[in-house]
Amino acid sequence: MYIKEIKLINFRNYEELKIDFSNNVNIIMGNNAQGKTNLIESIYLSGFGKSFRTSKENDIININKDFLFVRITFVKKNRENTIEYKIINNKKKEIKINNNSIKKISDLLGIINIVIFSPDDLKLIKNSPLERRKFIDRELSQMNNAYCKNLIEYHKILNHRNKLLKQIFFNNKLKDTLDIWNKKLVEIGIVIIIKRREFIKNLSSISNKIHKNITNNLENLSIIYEPNIKSSLSNNNKNIEIEFSELLTKNIEVDIKRGYTSIGPHRDDISFFINDIDVKKYGSQGQQRTSVLSLKLSEIELIYNETKEYPILLLDDVMSELDINRQNDLVKTLNKVQTIITTTDVNNIHINNINKSTLFKVDSGKIVKI
Known part of the structure; x- marks a missing residue:
């Protein structure tokens, strides 16, 4: 291409x-x-x-x-x-x-x-979780159109639920209608979680191979999925559904007070480890830059694996x-x-x-x- x-x-x-x-x-x-x-x-x-x-x-x-x-x-x-x-x-x-x-x-x-690499990307590890989620969603969306559509649908549902939470704060009778949005959020959210889990697993594997070459096999790089719903790390989708639903119910009062949804993949993050050391907290600037470089190079290979053509x-x-x-x-x-x-x-x-x-x-x- x-x-x-x-x-x-x-x-x-x-x-x-x-x-x-x-x-x-x-x-x-x-x-x-x-x-x-x-x-x-x-x-x-x-x-x-x-x-x-x-x-x-x-x-x-x-x-x-x-x-x-x-x-x-x-x-x-x-x-x-x-x-x-x-x-x-x-x-x-x-x-x-x-x-x-x-x-x-x-x-x-x-x-x-397209894979883009700019000076701001060198800050990806130290940036907010939102920036790392944007990275994940951008790459998955251009490789998988269905993921993009599910993500759009998820955020529509999330916005409806957040609006309802604000309304419930002033009218508690509306709380009974919250269950409908909870079920929809869980249904679409699980699809997003499964795709992210698979993507980050593949991303970590390819990044580590690249990172080893860059560091002459001295360092192992791991990219770890840090889901908001802990059971997302398992392959048992039923457990994810149960925990997601239970946490939404458990946090209803907190969410009503705050006016937003505190549980779901919109709160996910990823972390970077070199030889089991947290790169964000303890990595040198050189290690952080090499980690991001490995990440960017792995994007190229992931897109090729999915589309059989290299990106621009x-x-x-x-x-x-x-x-x-x-x-x-x-x-x-x-x-x-x-x-x-x-x-x-x-x-x-x-x-x-x-x-x-x-x-x-x-x-x-x-x-x-x-």
């Missing part, structure tokens, strides 16, 4: 851009605030239907413009495809896959597979954050995947075959091939 061409109109600081990519390594070089990350953002937008930098769609439209257009032409399973993303009059949004409009963002996920790898100004050894470990994957790298200085990238890469220079929303 690789991107052939991208066309932008009024996207951030790009009034109009058309660029052809190599199916190997592409390096986008330029000073800060010239549009490097904007280009990465437009590719991410095409894969996930939203930005990784803002939740406000107006932020991605060029100043004083009311129209935005992004078109990605890519090859998947030896067939050329297109994804188009439009915003008209700052409000109306339209997404097309091969000229066919889609109604839901969930229909877009998995059409083009986006490296947004991350190479300067890694030392030479970690860069080399990352670079080992570049012969497998199309890679788009942004950097302020090509000297920050210690790639042996740098001369074989396609190099672009970006300046004030203009890109030229060097």
Whole structure:
């Protein structure tokens, strides 16, 4: 899988851009605030239907413009495809896959597979559980469309239950209707738990192999699922159902006082251990970075195992954050995947075959091939 061409109109600081990519390594070089990350953002937008930098769609439209257009032409399973993303009059949004409009963002996920690695990802271990759940849900959603739909349904049910909890606080008679939402939450929640458990198990296995190679077999990396419902770690789904239901009932009064649901997979987390030592609490900065690097490289292999094609790898100004050894470990994957790298200085990238890469220079929303 690789991107052939991208066309932008009024996207951030790009009034109009058309660029052809190599199916190997592409390096986008330029000073800060010239549009490097904007280009990465437009590719991410095409894969996930939203930005990784803002939740406000107006932020991605060029100043004083009311129209935005992004078109990605890519090859998947030896067939050329297109994804188009439009915003008209700052409000109306339209997404097309091969000229066919889609109604839901969930229909877009998995059409083009993307792995993104940015400086913020290096903080993933120390970030909040919410960020780690977002990582899990993003990767599972692009590999498994059914998971995405179940996740959307789960959060709809969760929102209904939370609204009801707030209403019950003022009208206790409504408590009898809570059981309906409890059953729905458990039914969909179990499906999410099972998928996460399997995903994290596979993620841990692949990450550990990669981590061993990086550390010359000196360190074992384990990624541990930390579910909000402890029986989620077992393979007995009936036990999960029983515990989930019992905990929802047990915590009703607490949930009513707080106005939100305290039990369920929306409270899950993952932890990282190197040789049985908690990396978040006791790992060095180098160990934390190597763990995240192993995690990102395992994403590539997981997607390949699921789809039989390697994803597109986006490296947004991350190479300067890694030392030479970690860069080399990352670079080992570049012969497998199309890679788009942004950097302020090509000297920050210690790639042996740098001369074989396609190099672009970006300046004030203009890109030229060097």
